[in-house]
Amino acid sequence: MKHYLSISDLKNLQEAVKEGIELKSDPFSFDQLGKRKTICLLFFNNSLRTRLSTQKAASNLGLNTMVMNFGSEGWQLEYNDGVVMDAGKSEHIREAAKVVSQYADIVAIRAFAGLIDREQDEAEVVLNGFLEHATIPVVNMESSVAHPLQALADAITLEEHKTVERPKVVLSWAPHPKALPHAVANSFINMMKLQDAEFVITNPVGYDLNPKITEGCRIVNDQEKALENANFVYVKNWSSYRDYGRVLHQNRDWMMTSEKLGGANFMHCLPVRRNVVVEDAVLDSNQSLVIDQADNRTWAAQLVLKRILKESQLELHADKK
Ligand SMILES: NCCC[C@H](NC(=O)CCC(=O)O)C(=O)O
Numbered sequence: 001m002k003h004y005l006s007i008s009d010l011k012n013l014q015e016a017v018k019e020g021i022e023l024k025s026d027p028f029s030f031d032q033l034g035k036r037k038t039i040c041l042l043f044f045n046n047s048l049r050t051r052l053s054t055q056k057a058a059s060n061l062g063l064n065t066m067v068m069n070f071g072s073e074g075w076q077l078e079y080n081d082g083v084v085m086d087a088g089k090s091e092h093i094r095e096a097a098k099v100v101s102q103y104a105d106i107v108a109i110r111a112f113a114g115l116i117d118r119e120q121d122e123a124e125v126v127l128n129g130f131l132e133h134a135t136i137p138v139v140n141m142e143s144s145v146a147h148p149l150q151a152l153a154d155a156i157t158l159e160e161h162k163t164v165e166r167p168k169v170v171l172s173w174a175p176h177p178k179a180l181p182h183a184v185a186n187s188f189i190n191m192m193k194l195q196d197a198e199f200v201i202t203n204p205v206g207y208d209l210n211p212k213i214t215e216g217c218r219i220v221n222d223q224e225k226a227l228e229n230a231n232f233v234y235v236k237n238w239s240s241y242r243d244y245g246r247v248l249h250q251n252r253d254w255m256m257t258s259e260k261l262g263g264a265n266f267m268h269c270l271p272v273r274r275n276v277v278v279e280d281a282v283l284d285s286n287q288s289l290v291i292d293q294a295d296n297r298t299w300a301a302q303l304v305l306k307r308i309l310k311e312s313q314l315e316l317h318a319d320k321k
């Protein structure tokens, strides 16, 4: 694998999940693979899990890690070409990406959607800027439209906890006071399309996700109906896609409760707002898988970094021949 930008870069999800579970049982099996190599993690937005699990994964592989909160500590970057840079932007992506490529062997980037301009968000300006101008592999740590490390961790969690061959998995919208991105939901859907499962998306009218992503998926506006006989309920808020980036209403009655969850397992990528998105009783019950999901972020990241390092080794061999 050259880069990890979306779940489709894995080629075979089932094999990837198996490999992730193997790494979990033997975390230091490839601890020489990253020796004398460096990964640079660039954060344009906040993080707890992604930052620490990726750093831990890198450490398990013998990689050095450099972390930079680029959003608050880096120079403001210009991404457009031919601009007279006499306003707020101090540095161009053309130089920044090449400079980082000299210090590191892999660069990982977190850059959320701005949720103001849909076209601009879908152009993935930051991620694609690095992809175009960096000379090293690029890893997506949540971009405007995708969070593939989360989706891979979620696939591992589903595999570990499923008790039936073909589980029913429901992705349910939940209320939230802020406008949140679509990335987690998008990648979860793309991952679920590769699973043998009964998959249902439930959200209020006005909150349908990008139709290109939900194509072929069942979308139900009646949450109670959607939740019937579910084995896993993945809860997430997202802002409106149609009225791009808007919070249309709070819909408090969409909060996940023990009563609605029934016997299903509860999943959420975290961070989660208690008693807004989901009530305490759910998070504090043994039906909640959120801590396992966060654990699996390490093995998902480790699998991705392992594959990238293996590929770069192969390329090095090919260059020498
Ligand atoms: N990386 C996991 C989720 C990150 C982000 N959530 C947030 O920004 C929540 C912030 C808050 O609750 O204030 C999202 O939904 O994409």
Ligand SMILES: NC(=O)OP(=O)(O)O
Binding pocket: 046, 047, 048, 049, 050, 051, 142, 150, 269, 270, 271
């Ligand atoms: N789930 C997730 O990506 O968490 P962070 O935003 O804390 O990294």
